[in-house]
Amino acid sequence: MSGPPARPVSAVELIRIEGVSKRYETASGAVDAIRDVSLAVRPGEFCTIIGPSGCGKSTLLSMVGGLVSPDTGRVLIETRPVTGPDPKRVATVFQDPGLFPWRTAVENVEFGLEVQGVGGKRRRAVATELLGPLGLRRFAEKYPRELSGGMRQRVAIGRALAVDAQILLMDEPFGALDEQTRVLMGEWLLDIWRRTRRTVIFVTHSLHEALALSSRVVVMTARPGRIKSVIELPQGYPRLMESAELVTLRAKLWSEIRDESLRAMGES
Amino acid sequence: MNIVAIRAVILVAILALWEIAARVGNPLIYVPPSAALPALGELLRLRSYPDLPEHLALTAQEIVVAYGLAVAGGLGVGFALGLHRVLGRAYGPILAALYAVPSVVWYPSLMLFFGLDAASKIAFGFLLGFFPVTLAVLAGIRQVNTHLVTVARSFGASSTTVFTKVMVPGMLFTLMGGLRTGLALAVIGVIVGEILGSKSGMGSLINHAYGLFRTADYVALVIVTLVLIVASDAVASLVERRARRWTA
Ligand SMILES: Nc1ncnc2c1ncn2[C@@H]1O[C@H](COP(=O)(O)OP(=O)(O)OP(=O)(O)O)[C@@H](O)[C@H]1O
Numbered sequence: 108m109s110g111p112p113a114r115p116v117s118a119v120e121l122i123r124i125e126g127v128s129k130r131y132e133t134a135s136g137a138v139d140a141i142r143d144v145s146l147a148v149r150p151g152e153f154c155t156i157i158g159p160s161g162c163g164k165s166t167l168l169s170m171v172g173g174l175v176s177p178d179t180g181r182v183l184i185e186t187r188p189v190t191g192p193d194p195k196r197v198a199t200v201f202q203d204p205g206l207f208p209w210r211t212a213v214e215n216v217e218f219g220l221e222v223q224g225v226g227g228k229r230r231r232a233v234a235t236e237l238l239g240p241l242g243l244r245r246f247a248e249k250y251p252r253e254l255s256g257g258m259r260q261r262v263a264i265g266r267a268l269a270v271d272a273q274i275l276l277m278d279e280p281f282g283a284l285d286e287q288t289r290v291l292m293g294e295w296l297l298d299i300w301r302r303t304r305r306t307v308i309f310v311t312h313s314l315h316e317a318l319a320l321s322s323r324v325v326v327m328t329a330r331p332g333r334i335k336s337v338i339e340l341p342q343g344y345p346r347l348m349e350s351a352e353l354v355t356l357r358a359k360l361w362s363e364i365r366d367e368s369l370r371a372m373g374e375s
Numbered sequence: 376m377n378i379v380a381i382r383a384v385i386l387v388a389i390l391a392l393w394e395i396a397a398r399v400g401n402p403l404i405y406v407p408p409s410a411a412l413p414a415l416g417e418l419l420r421l422r423s424y425p426d427l428p429e430h431l432a433l434t435a436q437e438i439v440v441a442y443g444l445a446v447a448g449g450l451g452v453g454f455a456l457g458l459h460r461v462l463g464r465a466y467g468p469i470l471a472a473l474y475a476v477p478s479v480v481w482y483p484s485l486m487l488f489f490g491l492d493a494a495s496k497i498a499f500g501f502l503l504g505f506f507p508v509t510l511a512v513l514a515g516i517r518q519v520n521t522h523l524v525t526v527a528r529s530f531g532a533s534s535t536t537v538f539t540k541v542m543v544p545g546m547l548f549t550l551m552g553g554l555r556t557g558l559a560l561a562v563i564g565v566i567v568g569e570i571l572g573s574k575s576g577m578g579s580l581i582n583h584a585y586g587l588f589r590t591a592d593y594v595a596l597v598i599v600t601l602v603l604i605v606a607s608d609a610v611a612s613l614v615e616r617r618a619r620r621w622t623a
């Protein structure tokens with residue numbers, strides 16, 4: 108196993124990614140998606156991953172979610188190695204929302220609870236309560252094909268929140284939303300995160316979103332994805348984008364990402 | 376004009392043309408409606424064939440059993456080949472090759488194996504109905520969205536749960552089509568089997584009337600058989616439509 112020398116896992120790390128790599132074998136050759144990534148996420152943290160398209164962000168999230176096993180290295184959650192999905196502790200909002208087309212919005216939100224054997228009345232109550240703040244109250248009985256792209260993504264968010272797992276993996280959850288809804292949804296998520304003390308790993312391409320929401324931003328390099336830099340953000344919310352501190356952080360973040368995006372574009 | 380009216384007009388037109396054609400030609404061969412309808416009346420009042428209900432019941436029973444076996448066998452084989460990679464690779468091509476053989480070639484050997492009674496008709500109905508069900512299961516499994524399987528697994532779904540909550544609903548659309556085609560073919564298998572050689576059932580009555588050149592009775596029997604077929608397909612299409620509305 109490659110990766111950094113093992114350190115004792117401290118209590119302040121909830122998730123620990125240790126030197127993970129992944130190579131996909133495809134018909135047109137092997138693709139090195141990520142190489143030797145290590146990252147520790149503290150409990151209650153809002154950790155954002157940002158990086159050029161194809162650098163392995165989704166792959167990294169799938170490893171934490173136990174859906175993809177790393178070729179080298181490992182992922183630990185509370186010191187236990189991840190070997191498969193752990194729905195009690197990890198819930199995922201996928202990049203492709205992946206709603207079940209034969210289920211209504213509210214039935215989709217209920218899915219995780221249903222799998223866990225929660226009774227019909229209870230799970231309907233939980234799901235219905237979530238639909239309100241997601242702006243979907245009037246769409247509870249609609250099927251995914253009757254919803255807009257942004258609404259579908261919000262249903263997927265509801266489905267992940269309904270199971271009440273400590274760790275929330277969110278892969279570009281607001282990618283299909285318009286700018287205004289995006290800001291509102293970000294505020295709503297921030298509120299949920301702070302109230303429920305969840306730990307969030309969040310993938311986005313939006314600098315603004317990263318700066319407005321995260322405790323920490325992890326910048327990844329172009330493929331094969333490695334960690335390029337980690338930027339700590341100030342603690343207070345709401346973030347005042349015009350403040351000197353954030354203007355400086357924004358410039359720094361942009362310069363880090365700019366190089367990698369250029370590299371990723373030059374390659375393809 | 377509404378659809379019922381259009382249909383009625385077409386029906387009347389066809390009957391009129393039929394009547395004219397039959398009168399111009401040989402009324403014994405081209406049985407006109409004016410002869411077929413009274414024959415149908417006689418048949419339904421159990422005058423020409425008093426034991427019609429028994430024959431009809433036997434044919435219906437054969438269809439039910441043949442179709443039941445075709446569904447059970449088709450689902451079993453389809454899921455075994457579709458979900459088990461090695462089995463699928465080993466037997467999939469054989470299945471496709473068998474399907475390409477016109478099924479009627481098997482019928483003489485089925486009669487040898489199962490005799491002239493119901494068993495050989497059931498076997499033939501099963502044989503015809505089995506393939507569409509199996510192939511629909513295989514096609515349906517390929518159609519299941521793998522991302523949805525991943526999503527379900529991430530929420531802790533076991534293999535069984537993935538099967539019932541993702542695979543089955545995801546393939547229902549295709550599966551229903553296969554089940555309906557299977558029913559139509561099982562019905563055809565049973566009736567063709569009866570016509571090719573039997574002592575009872577609707578096919579045997581049709582054969583009897585035809586052999587004695589009782590052409591009007593023959594047409595009446597065919598009409599009753601058609602009603603049986605159309606009724607079974609109507610039930611199937613109703614079930615299919617409900618399932619499709621659910622999954623579309
Ligand atoms: N199942 C797979 N099979 C083969 N190659 C894959 C698979 N999944 C991902 N890849 C490849 O691995 C690389 C990383 O993919 P990944 O989806 O993790 O990137 P990403 O950072 O999430 O990209 P984006 O920002 O566009 O969502 C890409 O080059 C992709 O083509």
Ligand SMILES: [Mg+2]
Pocket residue numbers: 164165166202278
């Ligand atoms: Mg991605």
